[in-house]
Amino acid sequence: MEKLTSVEAARTLQNPGELFSGLDADAFARITTATSDVAVVLSPDGLVLDIAYRDRSLKAWDLEEWVGRSWSETVTTESRDKIDNLLLEAEVRSLTRSRQVNHPAKGRHDLPVGYLVVSFFESPYRIALGTDLRVMAQMQQRLVRAQIDMEKDYRKLRDIEQRYRILFHIAAEPLFVVDAQTLKILDANEGLARLLNKPIKKLLGLPAAFVFAKGDQTLAVERLSAMTGRSSSEVFHAYPASETDSMVVTVTPFRETGRTNLLVSLTTDEGIPAEGAASKANIAEVVENLPLGVVIIDSSGIIIEANPAFLDLIRVVTLDLIEDRGLDKWLGGSSVDLQVLMANLREHGAVRRFSSVIRNEGGGTESVEISAVRVAGRDGVVFGLVIREMPPQSTQPPELGGEPGGSTKLTDLVGRVPLKDLVRDTAEIIEKLCIETALSLTDDNRASAADMLGLSRQSLYNKLKRYGILQMDDAGE
Secondary structure, three states: OOEOOOOOOOOOOOOHHHHHOOOOHHHHHHHHHHOOOEEEEEOOOOEEEEEEEOOHHHHHHOHHHHOOOEHHHHOOHHHHHHHHHHHHHHOOOOEOOEEEEEEOOOOOOOEEEEEEEEEOOOOOOEEEEEEEOHHHHHHHHHHHHHHHHHHHHHHHHHHHHHHHHHHHHHOOOOEEEEEOOOOEEEEEOHHHHHHHOOOHHHHOOOEHHHHEOHHHHHHHHHHHHOOOOOOOOEEEEEOEOOOOOOEEEEEEEEEEOOEEEEEEEEEOOOOHHHHHHHHHHHHHHHHHHOOOEEEEEEOOOEEEEEOHHHHHHHOOOOHHHOOOOEHHHOEOOOOHHHHHHHHHHHHHOEEEEEEEEEEOOOOOEEEEEEEEEEEEEOOEEEEEEEEEEOOHHHHOOOOOOOOOOHHHHHHHHEOOEOHHHHOOOOOHHHHHHHHHHHHHHOOOOHHHHHHHHOOOHHHHHHHHHHOOOOOHHHHOO
16 A cells, blocks of 8 residues: 655754754664664665664564565565666655565565665765554455455355345235334235225325224224234224225234334234144044043143043043042042152153052052153143053062062052051062161152052151161251
8 A cells, every 4th residue: 555645854954964963873763763663774776775673563564684685575565666767766756655574584474665765965874764553554454354254154044134125025924014113014914905996105104004904093093003012912802994805914013223113914813823823733633533531731730621531530420520620539549659750750850660559439540651751831831741541461469479570579569558558478578678768769758658658757767767778967866
């Protein structure tokens, strides 16, 4: 970059001879170094006779090696013409214009310097006074990078806008954008143009109320006006100006260039949402006819929904007889079963093959296996349980003697029948195993374990102490 400044001074010193008559060559050298970053003394042929510079970091460009070389050889190829022009201009002018050249260096960026050449009538030598332009070059590079980044962002935004325009106009349902302050139409798609039988250009700038029938214009304006400052969508029904059937109006606010706009879509009751409703209806029909018991409860264990298979399990005729009642009335040997199940659901989100029993209205019990899941519903967290009856052979109590796996199967009965029935004819090892299993199921909660085993808390504590199951900190109590 050349600095095209005037070669003539606006005002020169009026008495230089009187003021500087006592200055010697050393003073001249100091002035030269003080007024430039790089000073190059040149012969009439353009050879470098001497050099001076202030910044020590410039030594990395090997400036001392320029001495004895042609000045044009110290610059890059594209800068040599500028050096030649400076030397030609110095032959006819005492002060040349400034020109930027670049000095190369191995393993480093080029050194940009802006030179002007001063000639003296009494001396054959010339001095090239240079200004270090590294800071300016770095600023230029940052500016170029910033401009490139801005162009990339601009292209990205332009592509996003183009995709938005394409999706907006090819959408089947009528769509239009409304200014939340003025309630005027800012944009509309082909679907709205077809619905109102008007070209898009004539719709732009019209009040949003124009889209709706006269009887619903007040309602539409009130709903659209109420969307200012809101972040959630609003849905209502209204009649369009050219339709005899009511349509679903969905209004979604969004921010654009510091203001709020509204995206309004019009759909029929038989439109896209109906497909989702059909899918949900199919799922509901499958659950309704599933041969496994399915029941949905809230976080308190209250029954919300149940399918006919579950009603058959508990010998109840209709759903209204069990709605709003606790599931623990029918599930588990005690209320602890449901508590343990829900605690695991809250922690893990899903449970598989949880063994328990179902008590029916006739007084009977059946062993079941439960798979359950926790779901975030619209009105809060709900729990869905799928209950499967166990085969009859798996419900028989295991032999206390016989195969080695008998004691392990026996633990499956913990919590289903009272402890006294389990240990009536067994050794102390069986009683200890049952207590350890109950503690494991209740996460070492002694109150729940005592309830599960049919013992008082004091009785359970005595047995824990007798079998040496107490923790170390308990032993010191």
